[in-house]
Amino acid sequence: MIQVQNVSKRYGDLVAVDNISFQLDKGDVLGFLGPNGAGKTTTMRIITGYMPPTKGNVYISDIDVFEDPEAAKSHIGYLPENPPLYEDMIVREYLDFVAEIKKVPKDVKNSRIHYVMDKCGIIDVGKRIIGHLSKGYRQRIGIAQALINDPDVLVLDEPTSGLDPRQIIEIRELIQGLSGERTVILSTHILPEVTMICSKVVIINKGKVALEESLERLTNKMDGIENILLKTRYWGEEIQDRIIAIPNVSDIRLGLTNELIIQPKKGTDIREELSDLIMQNGWGLLEMRPVVHDLEEVFLRVISSEGN
Amino acid sequence: MNAVYAILKRELKSYFASPLAYVILVVFQLVSAVFFYLNLKGYLQLQFDPNFQLLRDELNLNTVIVIPYFNAMSIVLLFIIPLITMRLVADERKSHTAELLFTSPINLYSIIIGKYLAALFLLVIMLLLSSLNIIVLALHGNPDMGYIFSSYLGLFFLGASFLSIGILASSLSGSQLVAAVLAFGILLLLWLVGASSDSESSVFGYVSLINHFENFSKGIIELKDLAYYLSVIYIGLFLTHTALDSERWR
Numbered sequence: 323m324i325q326v327q328n329v330s331k332r333y334g335d336l337v338a339v340d341n342i343s344f345q346l347d348k349g350d351v352l353g354f355l356g357p358n359g360a361g362k363t364t365t366m367r368i369i370t371g372y373m374p375p376t377k378g379n380v381y382i383s384d385i386d387v388f389e390d391p392e393a394a395k396s397h398i399g400y401l402p403e404n405p406p407l408y409e410d411m412i413v414r415e416y417l418d419f420v421a422e423i424k425k426v427p428k429d430v431k432n433s434r435i436h437y438v439m440d441k442c443g444i445i446d447v448g449k450r451i452i453g454h455l456s457k458g459y460r461q462r463i464g465i466a467q468a469l470i471n472d473p474d475v476l477v478l479d480e481p482t483s484g485l486d487p488r489q490i491i492e493i494r495e496l497i498q499g500l501s502g503e504r505t506v507i508l509s510t511h512i513l514p515e516v517t518m519i520c521s522k523v524v525i526i527n528k529g530k531v532a533l534e535e536s537l538e539r540l541t542n543k544m545d546g547i548e549n550i551l552l553k554t555r556y557w558g559e560e561i562q563d564r565i566i567a568i569p570n571v572s573d574i575r576l577g578l579t580n581e582l583i584i585q586p587k588k589g590t591d592i593r594e595e596l597s598d599l600i601m602q603n604g605w606g607l608l609e610m611r612p613v614v615h616d617l618e619e620v621f622l623r624v625i626s627s628e629g630n
Numbered sequence: 631m632n633a634v635y636a637i638l639k640r641e642l643k644s645y646f647a648s649p650l651a652y653v654i655l656v657v658f659q660l661v662s663a664v665f666f667y668l669n670l671k672g673y674l675q676l677q678f679d680p681n682f683q684l685l686r687d688e689l690n691l692n693t694v695i696v697i698p699y700f701n702a703m704s705i706v707l708l709f710i711i712p713l714i715t716m717r718l719v720a721d722e723r724k725s726h727t728a729e730l731l732f733t734s735p736i737n738l739y740s741i742i743i744g745k746y747l748a749a750l751f752l753l754v755i756m757l758l759l760s761s762l763n764i765i766v767l768a769l770h771g772n773p774d775m776g777y778i779f780s781s782y783l784g785l786f787f788l789g790a791s792f793l794s795i796g797i798l799a800s801s802l803s804g805s806q807l808v809a810a811v812l813a814f815g816i817l818l819l820l821w822l823v824g825a826s827s828d829s830e831s832s833v834f835g836y837v838s839l840i841n842h843f844e845n846f847s848k849g850i851i852e853l854k855d856l857a858y859y860l861s862v863i864y865i866g867l868f869l870t871h872t873a874l875d876s877e878r879w880r
Contacts, residue, residue: 370733373878396735406730408640410647422636423734467730 353516405464555606637744715796784846794866
C-alpha cells in the first residue's frame with residue numbers, strides 16, 4: 323500500500339531525513355515515533371507529496387507520488403501538525419471547500435460531509451466560524467478534513483495533541499474504527515497510544531530508522547523479563563550490594579529519583595525474597611512494584627543507543 | 631476547472647468576510663471621486679477664463695476631465711493593488727493551509743489562477759464603481775465614449791498586470807506586510823524606469839508599466855500594448871508557479 327524507498331531529504335547541509343525505507347500493507351496502523359526534530363514531520367510531508375525528497379521514491383498504491391502527484395494525492399488524507407484551517411470560514415463551508423478541492427464527487431459530497439462531521443463530533447459547531455473555536459474542535463475539524471475524500475491512506479501528524487483526555491479517547495477510538503480498510507500513519511509523543519492502536523512501530527532518530535517492528539513482535543520481545551522498582555526509606559550503598567547477592571537478581575541500577583530498578587533473571591520471581599530482605603533489615607519499604615517493560619523503555623533505549 | 635472555481639469562490643468569500651475588501655472598495659471609490667471632483671471643478675473654473683473660447687478645441691470634457699481622471703485612477707491602483715494581493719499566498723503559509731492546498735489532488739496552476747481570478751473580480755468591481763462618476767458626466771455632458779471605453783480597457787489590463795506582480799510578491803513571503811511592501815516596490819520601480827522616455831524610444835521606456843497605458847488613455851488600442859500587458863500577466867503568474875514549486879524543492 324505504502325512503500326517508502328531510500329528516502330532522503332536535505333535542507334542545504336542539514337540532513338533531515340537520511341535514507342529511510344519502510345513498507346506498509348493495507349490495514350496497517352503505523353506508529354511513527356521519534357524525538358522532536360528527528361524528521362517525522364518531514365517524512366510525512368514527503369509521503370503526502372507536500373515536498374519532494376532529495377533522493378528516493380514513495381509509492382502509494384503503486385503510484386509514484388512524484389511521477390503522478392494528482393493520482394497519488396487523491397488516495398491520501400493528511401492532518402498536518404497544525405490543522406490547516408481558514409479562520410474566517412464557517413466549519414461547514416470549510417469542509418465543503420475541502421471536499422471540492424479533494425474532488426469528492428458531487429452526488430456524495432453532502433453525505434460525506436455529514437458523515438465526517440458526525441464521526442468527529444463537530445455537528446454542533448457546523449455553523450460557527452472556525453476562528454472562534456477551541457483547540458480541541460480545531461483539531462477535530464482537521465481530522466474531519468483529512469477523512470473527507472474517504473482516503474485509503476491516512477497520515478496523521480500528532481492527531482491527539484491539544485485535546486482533553488475524553489476527546490483523546492474518542493479520537494483514538496475513531497482512528498481504531500477507521501483502520502482495517504485503511505492504512506494509517508500516525509506520529510505521536512504519547513507512547514501508550516501506540517500500544518493501544520498501532521500494529522506496527524517505526525522509530526526514527528536523527529533522520530534514520532532506528533527500529534522497525536510489528537507491535538506483536540515487539541511485545542513478545544519485551545515479555546519474560548519484568549523489572550522491579552524499589553523504594554526504601556533507608557538509603558545506602560550496602561542495600562545495592564545485598565540485593566545483588568540475591569541468587570536470581572541479574573542486574574540492579576539506579577532510577578531517576580533514587581529508586582532502584584532490579585532486573586531478575588528470566589522467568590524468576592524475586593519479590594518475596596526481596597521484601598523479606600528489606601523487612602529483616604528494617605530499611606523501610608515505601609514502594610515495590612513491577613515496571614512494565616514498555617514501549618517507553620524501548621523508545622529510550624533505541625534513541626540513546628543511536629545517539630552513542 | 632472545478633478546482634479553479636472552488637478556490638475562486640473561497641477567495642472571494644474570504645475577501646468579503648473581512649473588512650479588507652470593503653475598505654479597499656470604499657477608499658478607492660472615495661479617492662477617485664475626489665480626483666473627479668477636482669478635475670470637474672478645474673473645468674468649471676476654465677469657463678471664466680477669457681482665453682477659454684480660443685482654446686475650446688483643446689480644452690474640452692475629454693482632455694480636462696476624462697483623461698486626467700483615468701490617469702489619476704491608474705496611480706491609485708498602484709497604491710491599492712498590493713493591498714489586494716498581499717494575503718493571497720502569504721496568508722496560506724501563515725495559517726498552515728498551504729499544506730492542505732499542496733497535498734490536494736489539484737494542479738498548482740489551478741490554485742494560482744483561482745486566486746488571481748478572485749483578485750481580478752475585485753478589480754472589476756472597483757472599476758465598475760468608479761464608472762459612477764463617468765455616468766454622471768455622460769448624463770450632463772457629452773464626453774467621448776471611445777476615450778472612456780479604451781481607458782477602461784487600459785485600466786483593466788494595467789490593474790491585471792499589477793495583480794499578477796502582486797501575487798508573485800505574495801508567493802515570495804510568509805508575511806502579508808512584506809508581500810505588500812515588495813509588490814509596491816516592484817510596481818513603483820517598473821513605473822519609474824520609464825519616467826524619462828516613452829514606450830518606443832528605449833528599453834526602459836518599453837518595460838515601464840505606465841507608458842503602455844498612455845495610448846489607451848488617448849483612445850488608441852494597439853496590439854503591442856495589449857501584448858505587453860498580457861506578457862506581464864503571464865510572466866507574473868508563471869514566476870509565481872515557479873516560486874511555489876521551487877520552494878518545496880529546496
